[in-house]
Each structure stands twice: as structure tokens, then as C-alpha cells.
Amino acid sequence: MTRRILTAAGALLLAAAAPAAPQSLDLGIGGVGLSIGNAERWTGVRINWSDAGVREVNGINLTLWKPAPGGNPGFVMNGLALGVVGPAAGELNGMAVGLGGVIAENRLNGVGIGGLGLISGGPVRGLSLAGLAAISEGGMRGAQIAGLATIAQGELAGLSVGGLALISEEGMRGLNIGGLATIAEGGMAGLNVGGLALVAEGAMRGINLAALATVSEGDVGYLNGGGLALVAGRDLHGLSFGGLAVVAGGSILGITAGGGAVVASNGPIGGAALSLGAVESADAIRGLALGGYRVRAPEIQGLSLSVAMNRATDLTGGAVGIYNEVRGTQRGISVGVFNKAQVLRGIQIGLLNHAANNSPPFRWLPLINASF
Numbered sequence: 271m272t273r274r275i276l277t278a279a280g281a282l283l284l285a286a287a288a289p290a291a292p293q294s295l296d297l298g299i300g301g302v303g304l305s306i307g308n309a310e311r312w313t314g315v316r317i318n319w320s321d322a323g324v325r326e327v328n329g330i331n332l333t334l335w336k337p338a339p340g341g342n343p344g345f346v347m348n349g350l351a352l353g354v355v356g357p358a359a360g361e362l363n364g365m366a367v368g369l370g371g372v373i374a375e376n377r378l379n380g381v382g383i384g385g386l387g388l389i390s391g392g393p394v395r396g397l398s399l400a401g402l403a404a405i406s407e408g409g410m411r412g413a414q415i416a417g418l419a420t421i422a423q424g425e426l427a428g429l430s431v432g433g434l435a436l437i438s439e440e441g442m443r444g445l446n447i448g449g450l451a452t453i454a455e456g457g458m459a460g461l462n463v464g465g466l467a468l469v470a471e472g473a474m475r476g477i478n479l480a481a482l483a484t485v486s487e488g489d490v491g492y493l494n495g496g497g498l499a500l501v502a503g504r505d506l507h508g509l510s511f512g513g514l515a516v517v518a519g520g521s522i523l524g525i526t527a528g529g530g531a532v533v534a535s536n537g538p539i540g541g542a543a544l545s546l547g548a549v550e551s552a553d554a555i556r557g558l559a560l561g562g563y564r565v566r567a568p569e570i571q572g573l574s575l576s577v578a579m580n581r582a583t584d585l586t587g588g589a590v591g592i593y594n595e596v597r598g599t600q601r602g603i604s605v606g607v608f609n610k611a612q613v614l615r616g617i618q619i620g621l622l623n624h625a626a627n628n629s630p631p632f633r634w635l636p637l638i639n640a641s642f
Contacts, residue, residue, distance in 0.1 A: 294318070321345065321358070333357055336370075343375050356384060371400070377408070388416070393424065404432075409440065425456070436464075441472060452480075457488060468496075473504075484512075489520075500528075505537065516545075521553070532561075539567070555582075565591070580604070585611075594620075614641040 294307025298314060305316045313328040321331075322338035324345040331347055336355045349364045351357035356368025360376045371384035377392040388400040393408035404416040409424025420432040425440040436448035441456030452464040457472030468480035473488035484496035487503035490510070494500055500512035505520040516528035521537030530547040532539065538554040546562040549555065554569035561576045570582040576591035583598040594604040600611040600618075609618035614625035623639035625632070632639070 324359070327351075331357065341373075341375060378406075394422075426454075442470075458486075474502075490518075506534075522551075549576075565589075580606075594618075609639070614639065616640070616642070 294305045294309040296309060297304040301311055302313045304314060305312045308318050308322055309316055310324060311326045315329055316327050316331045318333050320335040320338050321333050321342050324342050326346045327349070329349045331351045333353045337358045341358060343360045345359035346361045347357065347359040347363065351359065351362055351364070351366040353368040356370040356372055357366045358373035362374045362378045362382065363380055365381040366372045366378065367383045369385045371387040371389065372382045374390040378390045378394045380396045382388045382398045384400045386402050388398050388404045390406040390408065394406045394410040394414065396412045398404050398410065398412070398414040400416040402416065402418045404414050404420045406422045406424065409427065410422045410430065411427040413429040414420050414426065415431040417433045419435045419437065420430055421437045423439045426438045426442045426446060428444045430436055430442060430444065430446045433449045435450055436446055436452045438454045438456065442454045442458045442462065444460045446452055446458060446460065447463045449465045451467045451469065452462060454470045454472065457474065458470045458478065459475045461477045462468055462474060464480040466480065466482045468478055468484045470486045470488070474486045474490045474494065475492060477493045478484050478490060479495045481497040483499045483501070484494060485501045489505045490502040492508040494506065494508060494510040496512045498513045500510055500516045502518040506518040506522045508524045510516055510524060511527040512529065514528070514530040515533070516526050517533045517535065518537065519535055522532065522534045522543065523540045525542045526532050527544045530545065532543045532545045532549045534551040534553065536552055538556060539549065539551045539559065540556045542558040543549045543555065544560045548564045548566065549559045549561040551567040553567070554571065555565065555567040555574065556571045558572055559565045559570070559574045563577065564579045564581065565574045565576045566581045568583045570589065571586045573587055574580045574589045578591060579593045580589040580591045581595045585596045585600045585602060587602045589604040590606065592607045594606045594609045596611040599613040599615060601615045603617045603619065605619045607620055608622050609620045610624045611618065611626070613627045618625065618639040621636060623635050625639050625641050628641050
């Protein structure tokens with residue numbers, strides 16, 4: 271027994287001195303059993319100082335030091351890979367644990383745990399944990415969690431967490447959380463959270479929240495919020511809020527609240543829009559609009575309430591504010607200090623009312639004016 275231990279120790283020293291040579295002490299039959307050294311292929315338990323030119327291991331592989339120069343791009347590891355510095359292979363299938371890190375040059379399937387980092391040159395499938403960063407040149411599916419950053423050149427799907435940043439060069443699906451920022455060059459679907467910012471070049475669907483800003487170049491839907499601003503490059507639907515502003519490049523539909531402004535720059539606003547500042551649409555406002563300063567749109571259908579001013583080309587419904595101006599046709603009622611309509615088909619109630627389509631002396635009237 272003592273002789274075997276000394277022989278095994280000698281094999282380890284030999285492997286350390288010349289890691290590129292595929293030599294080992296094999297205690298088994300037909301490539302199955304216990305191997306100490308740089309066995310090229312093995313099934314069972316394999317212990318080596320530094321892997322070099324390894325082809326395949328099935329079972330348990332313990333590597334004490336980093337790979338030899340050139341790496342092991344053709345190495346397929348199936349089972350449990352352990353490393354003091356970190357296991358490295360072309361393909362890791364099963365579970366890989368490294369105090370320093372885990373490196374899969376082509377793909378990783380299963381569980382990867384890296385004390386500092388986890389890096390894959392291809393897709394990652396399963397559970398990935400990294401003390402600092404988890405990085406994949408492909409997509410990542412399953413659960414990927416890193417203390418600082420999780421970065422994928424492909425899609426992130428499942429549970430994705432980056433202590434500071436979560437970044438995907440494609441899209442994200444599932445539960446996506448970045449301590450400071452969550453960024454996707456594609457779309458986002460699911461529960462998407464950015465500690466400061468949530469940014470997507472594609473559409474956002476689900477629950478989309480950020481402490482400062484939530485920004486999408488596409489559509490944004492369902493429950494959406496930004497502590498300061500919520501910006502949708504296209505349509506915005508659902509329950510949406512922004513501490514200062516909610517802005518959509520297209521339409522806004524649902525219940526929307528913006529501290530300073532709610533703006534649809536190229537589409538209608540439908541549902542209920544609330545702001546301490548302005549509610550504005552370049553198209554139409556349909557439903558309830560409440561603006562502390564102003565409600566303005568070419569067409570207002572529904573109820574428009576503003577402390578200061580309601581302004582529309584055409585109004586169908588009601589408007590309440592200090593100053594109500596309809597530059598086209600008013601159908602319904604307006605209540606304010608001063609009400610003005612080019613064509614009145616309803617009632618004006620205020621200190622002074624002007625209906626341009628009425629004949630004198632009924633064009634300007636105090637208290638109430640009407641035309642049907």
C-alpha cells in the first residue's frame with residue numbers, strides 16, 4: 271500500500287513537470303477505475319495536476335492547476351469536474367466546480383459553480399453560479415446568477431441575476447434582475463427589474479420596473495414603471511407609471527400615471543391617464559384624462575379634467591378646468607372660468623362663455639351658453 275502511494279505521488283510530480291505529455295498511473299482495467307496523471311481518456315475517477323490534450327472523461331475529474339497552454343478544446347467531460355484553480359474543457363456535462371472559475375470552451379450543460387467566474391464559449395444550460403461574472407458567447411438557459419455581472423451574447427432564459435449588471439445581446443425571458451442595470455439588445459418577457467435602469471431595444475412584456483428609468487425601443491405592455499421615467503419607443507399598454515414622465519412613441523392604452531407628463535407622441539391615449547403636469551396626445555385622448563396643468567389633444571372623447579387648461583380641436587364628452595378651448599366642434603359640456611368653442615353642440619358653464627357659431631348677442635354669454 272505504501273509503495274502504491276509513493277508511486278502515485280511520483281506520478282503527480284511527473285505530470286506537473288511535463289503536463290503536455292499524456293502519461294498517468296492507471297489503477298483499473300480497460301480505461302475504467304482510478305487514474306492519477308494526465309490520462310487522455312478515462313472512466314471512473316481521474317486526478318491530475320494540469321490537463322493537457324485530454325479527450326474524454328466520464329465520472330469524476332479533479333484538476334489541481336490550470337490547463338496547459340493551448341487548453342483542451344476537444345475535451346468532453348461527463349460527470350463531476352472539480353478544480354482548485356478551476357476545471358476547463360471543451361464541453362462540460364454534469365457538474366463543474368472551481369475555486370477560481372469554470373471554463374467551457376464550447377458548451378456547458380448542468381451545474382457550473384465558479385468562485386470568481388464562469389465562462390463559456392458557447393451555450394450554457396442549467397444552473398450557473400459565479401462569484402464575480404458569468405459570461406457566455408452563446409445563450410444561457412436555466413438559472414444564472416453572478417455577484418457582479420451576467421453577460422450573454424445569446425438569449426437569457428429562466429432566472430438571470432447580475433449583482434451590478436445583467437446584459438444580453440439578444441433577448442431575455444423569465445425572471446431577470448440587474449442590481450444597477452438590466453440591458454437587452456432584443457426584447458424582454460417576464461419579470462424584468464433594473465436597480466437603476468431597465469433598457470431593451472425590443473419589446474417588453476410582463477412586469478417591467480426600474481428605480482430610475484425603464485426604456486424600450488419597442489412596445490411595452492402589462493405592468494410598467496420607472497422611478498423617474500418610463501419610455502416606450504412604440505405602443506404602451508397596461509398599468510404604467512413614471513415618477514416624472516411617461517412617454518410613448520405610439521399609443522398609450524390602460525391606466526397611466528406620470529408625475530410631470532403623460533405623452534403619446536404618435537398615437538392615441540385610451541383608458542385613464544393621470545398627471546400632475548400635462549396629458550398630451552398627438553392623436554386623440556379617449557377615456558379619462560386628468561392633468562394638473564394641461565390636457566391637450568386634437569380629439570378628446572370622454573372626460574377631461576385639468577386645473578388650468580383643456581384644449582382640443584374636437585371635444586365629445588366633458589371638460590372641466592379654468593380654461594377650456596375647443597377649436598373645432600364641442601359635443602357635450604364644458605365647465606370652467608372661461609369656455610370657448612368654435613362650434614358648440616352642447617352646454618358651456620362658466621363666468622364667461624364663447625360659442626362662435628351662435629348669433630349675436632348669444633355668442634358671448636356669462637354663466638351659461640348653449641347650442642344644439
